[in-house]
Amino acid sequence: MDEILQEFLSETAETMEEISGEIVAWEADPxxxxxxxxxxxxxxxxxxxxxxxxxxxxGALSHAAEDALDAARNGRRDPTxxxxxxxxxxxxxxxxxxxxxxxxxxxPKGDDHALIDAVxxxxxxxxxxxxxxxxxxxxxxxxxxxxxxxxxxPAAQDWRTIRVPLNLLDSMMNGVSDMVLARNEVARVLRGDxxxxxxxxxxxxxxxxVAEMRNSVSQMRMQRIEKLFAPLPRLxxxxxxxxxxxxxxxxxxxxxxxDREMIESIRDPLTHIIRNAIDHGIEAPADRLAKGKPxxxxxxxxxxxxxxxxxxxxxxxxAGISTDRLVAKAVAAKIVTASEARAxxxxxxxxxxxxxxxxxxxxxxxxxxxxxGMDIVRANIERIGGLVDIENNPGNGLTVTMRVPLTxxxxxxxxxxxxxxxxxxxxxxxxxxxxxxxxxxxxxxAGGADIAIVRGERLALVYLEDVLGLDRPDAESIDRAIIITxxxxxxRYALSxxxxxxxxxxxxxxxxxxxxxxxxxxxxxxxxxxxPMLLLDVTGIAERQDIGSLGGQDDRAAEAxxxxxxxxxxxxxxxxxxxxxxxxxxxxxxxxxxxxxxxIRRQGGRLRALVGDQMIAVHDCTIxxxxxxxxxxxxxxxxxxxxxxxxxxxxxxxxxASIAAPAQxxxxxxxxxxxxxxxxxxxxxxxxxxxxASRPAERQPVCxxxxxxxxxxxxxxxxxxxxxxxxxxxDEDEDAPTADIVIAGDSDDQPDDMSADDQSILRLxxxxxxxxxxxxxxxRYDKDAILGALDRxxxxx
Amino acid sequence: xxxxxxxxxxxxxxxxxxxxxxxxxxxxxxxVTPVPQTQPHLVGLFALRSRVMTLIDARVVVGADTAAxxxxxxxxIVVKVGGHAYGIIADAVEDACFxxxxxxxxxxxxxxxxxxxxxxxxxxxxxxxLVVNPERLVNPPLAHAA
Numbered sequence: 001m002d003e004i005l006q007e008f009l010s011e012t013a014e015t016m017e018e019i020s021g022e023i024v025a026w027e028a029d030p031x032x033x034x035x036x037x038x039x040x041x042x043x044x045x046x047x048x049x050x051x052x053x054x055x056x057x058x059g060a061l062s063h064a065a066e067d068a069l070d071a072a073r074n075g076r077r078d079p080t081x082x083x084x085x086x087x088x089x090x091x092x093x094x095x096x097x098x099x100x101x102x103x104x105x106x107x108p109k110g111d112d113h114a115l116i117d118a119v120x121x122x123x124x125x126x127x128x129x130x131x132x133x134x135x136x137x138x139x140x141x142x143x144x145x146x147x148x149x150x151x152x153x154p155a156a157q158d159w160r161t162i163r164v165p166l167n168l169l170d171s172m173m174n175g176v177s178d179m180v181l182a183r184n185e186v187a188r189v190l191r192g193d194x195x196x197x198x199x200x201x202x203x204x205x206x207x208x209x210v211a212e213m214r215n216s217v218s219q220m221r222m223q224r225i226e227k228l229f230a231p232l233p234r235l236x237x238x239x240x241x242x243x244x245x246x247x248x249x250x251x252x253x254x255x256x257x258x259d260r261e262m263i264e265s266i267r268d269p270l271t272h273i274i275r276n277a278i279d280h281g282i283e284a285p286a287d288r289l290a291k292g293k294p295x296x297x298x299x300x301x302x303x304x305x306x307x308x309x310x311x312x313x314x315x316x317x318x319a320g321i322s323t324d325r326l327v328a329k330a331v332a333a334k335i336v337t338a339s340e341a342r343a344x345x346x347x348x349x350x351x352x353x354x355x356x357x358x359x360x361x362x363x364x365x366x367x368x369x370x371x372x373g374m375d376i377v378r379a380n381i382e383r384i385g386g387l388v389d390i391e392n393n394p395g396n397g398l399t400v401t402m403r404v405p406l407t408x409x410x411x412x413x414x415x416x417x418x419x420x421x422x423x424x425x426x427x428x429x430x431x432x433x434x435x436x437x438x439x440x441x442x443x444x445x446a447g448g449a450d451i452a453i454v455r456g457e458r459l460a461l462v463y464l465e466d467v468l469g470l471d472r473p474d475a476e477s478i479d480r481a482i483i484i485t486x487x488x489x490x491x492r493y494a495l496s497x498x499x500x501x502x503x504x505x506x507x508x509x510x511x512x513x514x515x516x517x518x519x520x521x522x523x524x525x526x527x528x529x530x531x532p533m534l535l536l537d538v539t540g541i542a543e544r545q546d547i548g549s550l551g552g553q554d555d556r557a558a559e560a561x562x563x564x565x566x567x568x569x570x571x572x573x574x575x576x577x578x579x580x581x582x583x584x585x586x587x588x589x590x591x592x593x594x595x596x597x598x599x600i601r602r603q604g605g606r607l608r609a610l611v612g613d614q615m616i617a618v619h620d621c622t623i624x625x626x627x628x629x630x631x632x633x634x635x636x637x638x639x640x641x642x643x644x645x646x647x648x649x650x651x652x653x654x655x656x657a658s659i660a661a662p663a664q665x666x667x668x669x670x671x672x673x674x675x676x677x678x679x680x681x682x683x684x685x686x687x688x689x690x691x692x693a694s695r696p697a698e699r700q701p702v703c704x705x706x707x708x709x710x711x712x713x714x715x716x717x718x719x720x721x722x723x724x725x726x727x728x729x730x731d732e733d734e735d736a737p738t739a740d741i742v743i744a745g746d747s748d749d750q751p752d753d754m755s756a757d758d759q760s761i762l763r764l765x766x767x768x769x770x771x772x773x774x775x776x777x778x779x780r781y782d783k784d785a786i787l788g789a790l791d792r793x794x795x796x797x
Numbered sequence: 798x799x800x801x802x803x804x805x806x807x808x809x810x811x812x813x814x815x816x817x818x819x820x821x822x823x824x825x826x827x828x829v830t831p832v833p834q835t836q837p838h839l840v841g842l843f844a845l846r847s848r849v850m851t852l853i854d855a856r857v858v859v860g861a862d863t864a865a866x867x868x869x870x871x872x873x874i875v876v877k878v879g880g881h882a883y884g885i886i887a888d889a890v891e892d893a894c895f896x897x898x899x900x901x902x903x904x905x906x907x908x909x910x911x912x913x914x915x916x917x918x919x920x921x922x923x924x925x926x927l928v929v930n931p932e933r934l935v936n937p938p939l940a941h942a943a
Binding site for chain 1: 833839851
């Protein structure tokens with residue numbers, strides 16, 4: 001094919017993708033002159049090129065669009081939705097024509113009158129209608145095209161580039177991989193031979209340049225994530241128009257770079273998540289107004305890099321997921337039984353969305369809800385070594401977070417061994433490695449299950465040999481290593497292996513489908529010794545061993561106890577930004593980091609700090625402008641981590657037993673006297689709750705606690721209830737709203753205003769076992785049962 | 798003409814023909830890594846330069862053996878199925894030749910294992926051999942894999 005034509009086609013296709021986002025932005029804000037100008041320049045350039053390339057159809061189409069846009073530029077026409085749709089249709093037709101030219105080599109015959117008429121449809125005056133399709137006009141315009149082409153490529157020229165076919169790039173990547181392996185083989189031979197210094201010197205140089213080359217080839221494959229995001233505004237506009245919804249879109253982080261193959265793998269899942277958000281998440285405009293939300297929904301797309309991971313977050317402010325409906329669907333679809341469903345925790349219920357064959361849509365629409373759903377999204381993301389998380393906020397929206405490795409090809413891995421087999425584990429999923437002999441580890445066996453107790457934390461223990469069906473030597477006789485890792489739903493568990501060897505960079509490729517189907521392996525890799533190695537899928541192992549519930553049952557209670565033993569009642573005193581000295585429970589602080597102010601940014605509507613390679617949600621605060629660095633308290637509840645920013649640490653003190661409760665539950669848990677000065681004590685639970693962004697207080701069900709003076713009620717129960725989305729009031733509170741539910745201890749007196757068998761009273765007992773047959777009370781550390789009961793009572797009451 | 802080119806090899810002690818369009822190459826296997834807990838006909842993984850391939854034991858697929866075996870030095874026929882490369886262990890690779898005869902429908906009662914992987918019969922050097930589809934060797938019907 002003609003070289004000029006080839007150039008025109010690839011350039012047009014590329015600009016086209018960028019431009020569709022611009023058009024939607026322009027529709028949202030017709031006064032945006034810059035956008036209008038760039039769209040105009042694009043069609044003008046296309047029209048100009050058509051003149052000397054002899055492409056009459058594209059020429060007529062671009063000329064019509066140019067006319068209409070020029071009229072809009074001069075204020076002769078208003079950019080109505082009809083005009084924008086017509087211009088988009090023209091641009092789509094131009095794109096499909098260029099694709100046909102690319103495959104067949106010449107412009108196909110056809111009629112574009114309908115589209116051209118549509119562009120001129122609501123134009124007043126007949127002065128331009130006649131000349132649209134006169135070929136003379138089109139060809140004449142070609143004369144001035146040189147200048148416009150130059151003008152249409154703004155700052156892009158400050159970086160000199162050439163086009164390279166992708167398959168050439170891929171074959172180069174494979175070539176370099178082979179070269180690295182050959183180098184390693186030579187290195188082995190040289191080591192064995194006792195060679196001369198001259199050879200090894202030369203080999204060192206060769207080796208270094210091979211490494212350098214491998215590095216630059218990897219970089220060549222990197223692309224800005226913009227490429228993935230650019231077509232999305234158009235997609236969102238089309239889908240929301242079809243559903244008669246209004247959706248605004250906000251995109252942040254387009255400059256993040258990602259491996260080309262990764263971008264391709266994320267495209268479909270991302271599109272699916274966005275379609276879901278518009279179809280199931282965002283409510284119809286009338287419903288939104290009724291709920292007190294702005295008429296137009298909002299979808300926020302954020303990408304950021306965190307260490308060797310890219311985090312892509314899709315947030316919508318729609319209705320969120322109704323877990324009750326989700327569970328009902330799952331039961332109807334026979335994914336879980338009704339009794340299993342009752343035993344699920346809130347997170348497990350939410351995770352049902354990932355079950356195959358499940359959709360939350362009430363009915364199947366043309367957009368989504370055909371039963372091909374989040375399970376495919378998760379499978380696709382996990383196939384490339386990523387993770388999908390859902391943060392549900394019923395009534396207020398949904399956040400889907402995808403974490404994917406920076407490149408498909410290289411991860412940092414740990415090699416472990418079990419019964420003479422060697423495997424790799426992704427370093428990112430290992431949180432700790434301990435030798436089994438270590439004093440802080442105890443191994444118990446209860447009811448056929450192995451349990452590792454590590455510094456007071458009780459973890460399900462899995463022997464890798466058992467998972468793989470291999471012979472396990474007597475566990476006591478040799479020194480094994482325990483790897484603490486995270487399974488499904490974020491539950492930690494312990495994986496026991498015979499030995500841990502090494503830490504290396506591994507090139508991971510997907511293994512054959514039959515091997516991936518076992519659920520034990522995440523891929524294969526070829527280390528330098530030339531013997532293939534399998535990468536273990538720690539999440540899959542946890543699922544296969546079915547230890548989710550065992551590991552997670554009383555994680556929090558166990559950890560709380562473990563912490564309390566060490567540092568009961570100790571508090572950290574610190575200077576807050578408003579000059580006040582405040583205190584916070586030392587037990588919840590993981591560590592304190594110094595963080596530059598530049599690393600704290602407002603993204604997706606909340607503050608986030610970039611610490612090392614982690615993004616941490618930070619409690620909302622105003623950082624004084626004159627500070628360049630702050631101290632970040634990193635708080636951990638055993639599951640999640642959040643940050644609290646402050647000026648600096650003052651001291652660690654013993655917290656007095658008497659803490660005066662505040663007027664309202666909030667960030668301040670109470671006030672106490674330290675060193676003769678009143679100090680506000682921060683409630684870490686409130687920080688976790690508020691970063692979970694619960695429902696506004698006035699729409700939360702009210703839960704009354706009968707014994708507000710009891711330490712346990714205030715410190716343990718109240719935060720749990722508030723965290724689950726209930727508004728907590730105490731008996732002692734004056735002018736508290738009427739309670740939907742009352743929670744009382746098993747020995748407490750019957751509240752005056754309630755009868756003994758009232759359905760809205762929940763009794764908690766201290767003993768683990770019920771006292772007798774009629775005892776309907778719930779063990780007070782059975783968190784899931786308490787929340788489940790509250791949930792049922794709110795709905796029936 | 799090229800569609801008449803066949804690779805004649807011995808799989809599981811039986812002479813078979815593979816269509817040359819299905820076959821990538823024939824290699825000697827080194828450094829096999831076993832894969833625990835997977836289907837019985839998968840021997841493990843091996844590497845050819847920088848490519849990792851999955852090794853298949855045809856004896857298990859046809860029911861001549863219950864557990865997969867493979868060792869350094871085995872010959873394997875490399876095939877591509879679904880974008881992944883596999884090696885099928887061959888007792889011997891005899892010839893690559895053009896066969897003039899047509900592929901004929903299967904006559905006679907094959908053992909279930911062979912019925913699962915054979916697609917046709919063809920005449921080679923005065924002898925009837927089965928034409929085997931490597932895709933079915935890689936993903937044998939469930940009843941047999943289990």
